[in-house]
Amino acid sequence: MDDRINIVAGHALLPADPTKRAELLEFADAHHVLGQMAHFHLEKASDKTAEVLENGLFRANFDHQMLRFEMDRLQRALIGTGITPVILKGGAYVATGSNAGKGRRVSDLDIMVGREQIAETEALLKNAGWEFEAGVDNLYDINYYRKYMHELPPLRHKSRRTLIDVHHGLVPQTASYSFKSDLMLQSAEFIPGTRLKVFTPVDRFIHSAIHSFADGSFDTPSRSVLELHLLLQDLTAPEKSALVARAVQLGAAKPVATALYLLGQALDDTAAKDLRASLGGKAVVDVPIWAFKQKLLRPEKARAAKLVLFLRSHLIRMPVYLLIIHSLRKFLKFSRRLLSRKPG
Amino acid sequence: MSSVFKPVCELSINAVRSSLLEGSLELSLGVFSMRIGGTEKSLVDFLLDTYRDVPARLGPKDVTDISVNVRAPNFFRKYIRRQVIPDPGFIVPAVPLPPRLAPLAMEMGLNLSVALKCCRMTTFHAAVVGNEEGAILISAHSGGGKSTLAAALMAEGYRLYSDEFGLLDMREGLLWPHPRPVSLKAESIEVIKELSGDEWMSPTLTGTPKGDIAYRRVRPSEIDSAAVPGEAKLILFPVFSKGCNPSAKELPKAEALMKLIPSSTNYHLLGEAAFNASINMVQNARAFEITYGNVEDSLMMARDLAGKAGL
Numbered sequence: 001m002d003d004r005i006n007i008v009a010g011h012a013l014l015p016a017d018p019t020k021r022a023e024l025l026e027f028a029d030a031h032h033v034l035g036q037m038a039h040f041h042l043e044k045a046s047d048k049t050a051e052v053l054e055n056g057l058f059r060a061n062f063d064h065q066m067l068r069f070e071m072d073r074l075q076r077a078l079i080g081t082g083i084t085p086v087i088l089k090g091g092a093y094v095a096t097g098s099n100a101g102k103g104r105r106v107s108d109l110d111i112m113v114g115r116e117q118i119a120e121t122e123a124l125l126k127n128a129g130w131e132f133e134a135g136v137d138n139l140y141d142i143n144y145y146r147k148y149m150h151e152l153p154p155l156r157h158k159s160r161r162t163l164i165d166v167h168h169g170l171v172p173q174t175a176s177y178s179f180k181s182d183l184m185l186q187s188a189e190f191i192p193g194t195r196l197k198v199f200t201p202v203d204r205f206i207h208s209a210i211h212s213f214a215d216g217s218f219d220t221p222s223r224s225v226l227e228l229h230l231l232l233q234d235l236t237a238p239e240k241s242a243l244v245a246r247a248v249q250l251g252a253a254k255p256v257a258t259a260l261y262l263l264g265q266a267l268d269d270t271a272a273k274d275l276r277a278s279l280g281g282k283a284v285v286d287v288p289i290w291a292f293k294q295k296l297l298r299p300e301k302a303r304a305a306k307l308v309l310f311l312r313s314h315l316i317r318m319p320v321y322l323l324i325i326h327s328l329r330k331f332l333k334f335s336r337r338l339l340s341r342k343p344g
Numbered sequence: 345m346s347s348v349f350k351p352v353c354e355l356s357i358n359a360v361r362s363s364l365l366e367g368s369l370e371l372s373l374g375v376f377s378m379r380i381g382g383t384e385k386s387l388v389d390f391l392l393d394t395y396r397d398v399p400a401r402l403g404p405k406d407v408t409d410i411s412v413n414v415r416a417p418n419f420f421r422k423y424i425r426r427q428v429i430p431d432p433g434f435i436v437p438a439v440p441l442p443p444r445l446a447p448l449a450m451e452m453g454l455n456l457s458v459a460l461k462c463c464r465m466t467t468f469h470a471a472v473v474g475n476e477e478g479a480i481l482i483s484a485h486s487g488g489g490k491s492t493l494a495a496a497l498m499a500e501g502y503r504l505y506s507d508e509f510g511l512l513d514m515r516e517g518l519l520w521p522h523p524r525p526v527s528l529k530a531e532s533i534e535v536i537k538e539l540s541g542d543e544w545m546s547p548t549l550t551g552t553p554k555g556d557i558a559y560r561r562v563r564p565s566e567i568d569s570a571a572v573p574g575e576a577k578l579i580l581f582p583v584f585s586k587g588c589n590p591s592a593k594e595l596p597k598a599e600a601l602m603k604l605i606p607s608s609t610n611y612h613l614l615g616e617a618a619f620n621a622s623i624n625m626v627q628n629a630r631a632f633e634i635t636y637g638n639v640e641d642s643l644m645m646a647r648d649l650a651g652k653a654g655l
Contacts, residue, residue, distance in 0.1 A: 019368070022379070022407045026433060048377060048407045051464055055409075058463035062613040 005266050005296065008033050009226055010040025014049065025052050031222045031299070035060030035103030056103065063106040064094050070109045070162050071095065075195050077128035083121055084195050085111040086188045088167065088207065092198040093227075095191050100230035108154070108163035114185060115168045122152055122166065130155040130164060140329065148174045148318060170207065171215045174318035179210055180250045202239050205231040206252050209259035213292065214252070217306075217313035221296040228259050229267050232275075240271060244279050253279065258289055266296055288312055349399035351564075352391055361388045363402045367413055370406070372399040374521035374570040375511060376462060378454060379404050382414035382446055384428060390447035394525050394546040397564045409462055412453035414446050432457045439553055448552055451527065458509055458522065459609035465511040465520060466618040469607045472505035472519050473497045477655045478577035479519045480646070481510045481629070483607050489584050489642060492532040495560045496643045499539040503566045505574070514617040517624045518573035523566045525559035533558045535639050578653040579604070579631040582642055590641035592634045592649060600631035629653070 006012045008028055015021045028034040034056030042053045071087065078085070086092075088110040093101030113121050132142065133154040145153045150169030156162070170181045184207065188197040199207055208231055212224040235243065247256040257279050263272035285293075287308060294305035314323055349372050352360070363369040367381025369391070380391075391400075413431040416422035417440045427440035430453025441449050459467060470483040471494035480497065484490040491507045498504050505511075505519060507526040512519055525546065528536055533556060537545050546559040579600055595603070601622060605611055611618045630653045636642035 018404055018406045022404055022411070025407055026411065030433065048409065052407055052409060055461070055463050058614065062615065065615055 005222055005225060006268075008037045008040075008222055009229060009267055010037075011267065014041055014045065021049060025049070028222075029056065032105045032220060033223050033226060035105060036223075036226060037103070039103040060103045060105055063104075064101075066162060067091055067094055067106050067109060070160075070164065071194070071196060073128070073157075073160075074109065074111070074125075074164070077124050077130075078121070078195070081120065081124065083113055083117050083124070084190070084197055085113045085121070085166075086185060086197045086199060087191070088112055088199075089211065092204060093231075095194075095196070096198055098201075098204075098231070098234050100227050100234065104227075108165060110165045110167065112167040112169075112181070112185065114182075118152065118166065118168045122155075125155055125164065125166070129159060130157050132156075133163070140333075144326070148172055148322070150175075170210050172317050174322060175215070176316045176319075177214050177251075177254075179214075179252050183250060201231070201235055202243050202246050203250075205235065205243065205259075206247055206250060206256055209247075209255040210252055213255040213258040213288075214316065215313075217309040218292055218295055221292070221299060225262055225266055225296055229263055229269055229272075232263065232269065232271055240275065243275060247279070253281075257281065258292065261289065262292060262296065265293060347401065347403070347405045349401050351397045352400045353396035355392075355400060355402070357388060357392060359402055360391060360400075361385075364388060364391075367411075368402065368404050370401050370404045370408060371395065372570075374506070374523055375465065376410055376458060376522055377406070377408040378457075379408040379411040380414075380450060381412070382428075382450065384414065384443045384446035386444050387414055387446040387450060390450075390546070394447070394559045394561055397562060397567055398524075399567065410454060410457040412450060412457060414449050414453065430454075430456070432461065434461070436460075441552075445549060445552055448549060448557065451524075454524070455508055463610055463613060465513050466611060466614055466621050467609045468510035468512065468604060469508070469609065470510035470604075471507045471526075472510050472521075472576075473502040474505060474519075474574045475502055475655055478653075479505060479574040480578045480580060480650060480653075480655065481519065481576050481625075482580045482582060483510070483604060484582050487529075487584075489532075489582050489636075489639075491526050491528055492536065492639055493580070493582055493642050493646060495526045495528060495532075495536045496539055496639055497646060498526070498560070498563075499536075500643070500647065503569060504562060510576075512576075512621050512625055513573070514614070514621045516573070517575070517621050517628075519576055519625075520573045521566070521570045523562045523570050525561055528558050528560060530555050532639075536560055576625050576629045577655050578650055579626070579629050580646060580649070581631070581633040583633060583635045584637070585635055586637055588635055588637045590634070590636050590645055592632050592645050595631040595633055597626050597631070600629075601626045 003012055004027060028037045038053035038056045045053055087095055090104055090106035091109050133156045136153040142153055149172050151165055151167040155164045170179050171177055184199050184203045188199050190197050208228055212218055247253050260272040260276035263269040264276055291305035291308040294302035364382045369380045371378045411433055414428050415431050417427055417429045421427040426443050428443055428446045428449050429438040429440050430449045432453045436456050470481050471490040472479050472481050473494050474480060482490040482493055494507045504523050505521040509522055510519055511522055533548060540560060544561050548556050548558040550556050581603055632649050634642060634645045
């Protein structure tokens with residue numbers, strides 16, 4: 001087990017040995033947490049180390065500026081309608097000034113609207129210059145998204161080239177888990193001075209846990225765990241005590257339990273340990289939890305864990321028969337493209 | 345292992361080779377420090393020859409701004425029909441090259457890293473030379489003759505800051521050196537050989553995707569002043585037009601600024617700070633577009649305009 005995640009989170013000092021320090025900075029850069037790490041370590045750093053950390057902050061600042069601009073354009077696009085989208089993930093952390101947003105990289109804007117508003121939102125965004133991303137702008141992919149997914153195909157703005165993901169759910173419609181995202185939407189709060197909303201702080205933690213442990217293959221382990229740690233730290237005492245009941249109510253007890261377990265294990269987060277205990281149930285380390293832990297703490301070595309999580313990500317997304325049909329379609333498309341490729 | 349920097353040529357060939365194999369050869373190049381790794385013999389020879397006076401240490405002894413590993417693009421190309429690409433730690437669109445062109449792969453990797461990874465400076469795609477009075481920023485598209493003009497001005501006694509990047513810091517508004525060998529193509533190689541002497545030119549790399557390439561080495565005096573920045577006094581936009589009469593046209597400040605901004609690799613990323621620094625730079629410098637048909641003409645005009653700008 002290594003302590004990189006603890007150094008990234010500011011719990012331990014940067015290594016004094018230059019080779020180890022250089023490796024750590026490269027690790028942080030490759031795992032997209034250099035800006036966040038800079039936030040904890042810049043004050044104590046000097047010379048080249050400080051300059052490299054500063055680099056991470058510059059890029060994060062650019063992302064945040066892009067995000068604020070896109071949120072402004074999003075409001076313009078929806079003006080005069082009753083649609084008040086919820087800004088998800090990084091966008092929400094930056095917009096609310098939460099600690100989880102400081103120095104964080106954000107590559108696109110993720111938003112969520114009610115299922116019944118999805119068609120109108122799509123039309124309004126297209127009217128304002130967004131269009132389906134090249135590569136998924138074909139009939140099969142578009143229908144696939146509409147029929148099975150919890151979001152529209154990614155929309156890219158034709159002149160600014162920025163990306164927006166419009167969700168109407170938290171996990172695919174075909175997924176083996178489902179969560180009561182309508183309850184989260186109902187209690188979402190306005191960002192002051194805007195027509196945009198964010199989930200409540202408790203729901204933001206729960207959504208982050210769902211995103212990491214009940215969807216996808218845990219592709220940015222350090223970043224995800226750091227995010228959960230900071231979101232939990234930001235909760236007030238009453239919010240913390242409401243977390244467990246809320247997780248159960250939303251049907252998200254399992255991903256939240258996983259999140260709390262990993263925070264306790266990797267970052268020795270005592271608040272997480274206490275909450276994990278009050279969540280009850282047996283604290284078994286099943287195969288996915290083992291794999292999450294491996295991928296977080298041994299990212300270079302955890303081949304078996306990565307394979308497990310890759311397979312799991314597909315199996316929880318859709319039933320096996322759909323997965324086979326979809327994979328066949330993708331394979332045919334891929335091989336047709338290979339065959340039609342001109343030599344040279 | 346010593347922790348002080350020594351010129352590359354004072355290191356033994358075996359030390360350089362094993363350090364490259366470990367990926368731990370550290371070069372100090374003005375504002376940026378770089379860590380290089382690679383397995384090719386051509387890379388060892390290139391560094392010992394073309395980077396011979398550049399300060400290096402076997403280490404690494406500190407964190408570096410940039411780290412480039414020249415490696416095979418995949419497992420098979422390590423052994424069968426061998427190829428190399430630069431790996432700067434992020435995904436880049438690199439053309440695989442034969443092992444003998446590993447030096448070119450390294451240069452491409454270093455350039456991409458400065459352009460895309462380093463955000464402490466507003467970075468312009470330009471050559472910069474200067475003297476005690478200030479600096480000349482030469483902005484042109486690839487093939488516009490900026491490296492050739494920079495190398496020609498070096499022969500006139502100006503010191504090299506960089507032939508690829510104008511690095512403008514956003515606190516003091518000064519240009520900072522990043523002195524690496526000047527990359528010269530095709531006919532320019534002979535022209536600069538004549539001006540600077542054979543002993544300052546690297547062997548020519550033939551048959552690269554960009555044609556023949558040779559490098560004009562950095563001089564020890566330029567390495568000694570690699571930490572000394574300067575203020576831009578003159579901004580040149582050379583335009584090559586075969587066989588034309590030489591002409592120089594002074595540009596209004598606004599036009600000069602609007603020509604510089606698109607040449608920056610990180611202006612959009614740095615926002616207001618880059619805007620303010622660029623405006624300040626343009627306001628304190630004179631800017632000219634020079635149209636020329638041969639190096640003598642461009643050198644003559646540059647010399648003349650440098651005089652007008654007080655350089």
